[in-house]
Amino acid sequence: MIVRKHMGRASPILLLLLAFGFFFATYNLLTMIIHNKASNLGSWVVDGVKRSGELNSKFHVALTATDAPYSQWQCRIMYYWYKKVKDMPGSDMGKFTRILHSGIPDKLMEEIPTFVVDPLPEGLDRGYVVLNRPWAFVQWLEKATIEEEYILMAEPDHIFVKPLPNLAHGIKPAGFPFFYIKPAEHEKVIRKFYPKESGPVTDIDPIGNSPVIIKKSLLEEIAPTWVNVSLRMKDDPETDKAFGWVLEMYAYAVASALHGVQHILRKDFMLQPPWDLEVGENIIIHYTYGCDYNLKVNMHLSLSLSVCVAYHRRPDCLTVIVSVTPCRGSRTYYLSIFYTKVLFT
Structure with missing residues (x-):
């Protein structure tokens, strides 16, 4: 009876080893499932710039x-x-x-x-x-x-x-x-x-x-x-x-x-400014939208933006002409400016 009693009890070390083994097996199984799902997704939404890994990736x-x-x-x-x-x-x-x-x-x-x-x-x-x-x-x-x-x-x-x-x-x-x-x-x-x-x-x-x-x-x-x-x-x-x-x-x-x-x-x-206000980790600025400023210098989207920009012989010598237009029916004034003067300095 005493022998049977001792045989039925597992040592703490054995239980610990079994727990670790179960943890790693579960972790590996879940990793395989997640990886398989990711590989079958039609479109991945990714943040963070990573290379393709191609030998000829130019x-x-x-x-x-x-x-x-x-x-x-x-x-x-x-x-x-x-x-x-x-x-x-x-x-x-x-x-x-x-x-x-x-x-x-x-x-x-x-x-x-x-x-x-x-x-x-x-x-x-x-x-x-x-x-x-x-x-x-x-x-x-x-x-x-x-x-x-x-x-x-x-x-x-x-x-x-x-x-x-x-x-x-x-x-x-x-x-x-x-x-x-x-x-x-x-x-x-x-x-x-x-x-x-x-x-x-x-x-x-x-x-x-x-x-x-x-x-x-x-x-x-x-x-x-x-x-x-x-x-x-x-x-x-x-x-x-x-x-x-x-x-x-x-x-x-x-x-x-x-x-x-x-x-x-x-x-x-x-x-895409003004929807995005900071460059952050982004790579390209798409300046398709007009960016207006009111007298409180709050930037917002304008659907009717008038921007007048002139350039000299070199594109890094831009002259920016600022257009200030009152908004009909309000005290807001649209200050129309362009990014490139700042970016070229």
């Missing part, structure tokens, strides 16, 4: 532009900042191309690396010049010699404030999640271009084509579909009304999903 910086003075001015600023950060530690930035879809060379050809492509046939864009963007990329990808395996699709109103690593992972591109791109809220319209057999609407990422870092071979597949979806959306009155000025962004998101491509969503890819 990406070509490409933006589409016109020969209009405002577009030229933006391109000069964008190219200036590209050169400032390109060779900094942590950068995977390769060569630069301004894809000029005006059809003829302009005066910036010798200043900025430029590839001239044709615009859409007259009248096909219906006054929505952004429709030329996907068509410009198709032509550039077909005709240009591009050394890098990846491409960053950027825009003239982007300013690099930090060196940009390759945020893509293999064939999985990286994009920025826009708060106003909401495919699920437009399912009725989306289904005209993304049928049910293609998958749930939630497979469509809340992105535009820019900023996106994507493998060149993958973009070569998506770009023609992007053109076709853009034109079809513009030709459909209901879709045109629903999407408005972001129609081409929805077209890229749908075209990507049609090819089974989903993006790693990088919130740190870009900031």
Whole structure:
């Protein structure tokens, strides 16, 4: 009886070892489950800048532009900042191309690396010049010699404030999640271009084509579909009304999903003042919105902003002309200024 009693009691050391063993087994099991779930997610939302880990991770910086003075001015600023950060530690930035879809060379050809492509046939864009963007990329990808395996699709109103690593992972591109791109809220319209057999609407990422870092071979597949979806959306009155000025962004998101491509969503890819008030860890400033200040120096969004900016021969010698406009029916005055003077100092 005494022997049996002692045999039925476990020593404290044994219990401790069993507890540790159970803990590590449970930890490893949960880690495997979480890792497996993450690998099966269509879109990852990621914070914090990390490299892709690719051996040849350099990406070509490409933006589409016109020969209009405002577009030229933006391109000069964008190219200036590209050169400032390109060779900094942590950068995977390769060569630069301004894809000029005006059809003829302009005066910036010798200043900025430029590839001239044709615009859409007259009248096909219906006054929505952004429709030329996907068509410009198709032509550039077909005709240009591009050394890098990846491409960053950027825009003239982007300013690099930090060196940009390759945020893509293999064939999985990286994009920025826009708060106003909401495919699920437009399912009725989306289904005209993304049928049910293609998958749930939630497979469509809340992105535009820019900023996106994507493998060149993958973009070569998506770009023609992007053109076709853009034109079809513009030709459909209901879709045109629903999407408005972001129609081409929805077209890229749908075209990507049609090819089974989903993006790693990088919130740190870009900031958009006045919605974002600090640079923080973000890499690109997107100055698409007007930033106004009232007499109390509170910044807010203006839908009717008048900014007058002149530049000299060098883009780092900007003269900023401040416009002060009274707001109708109130004592608020809008002080319209621009970022670039501060950023160039």
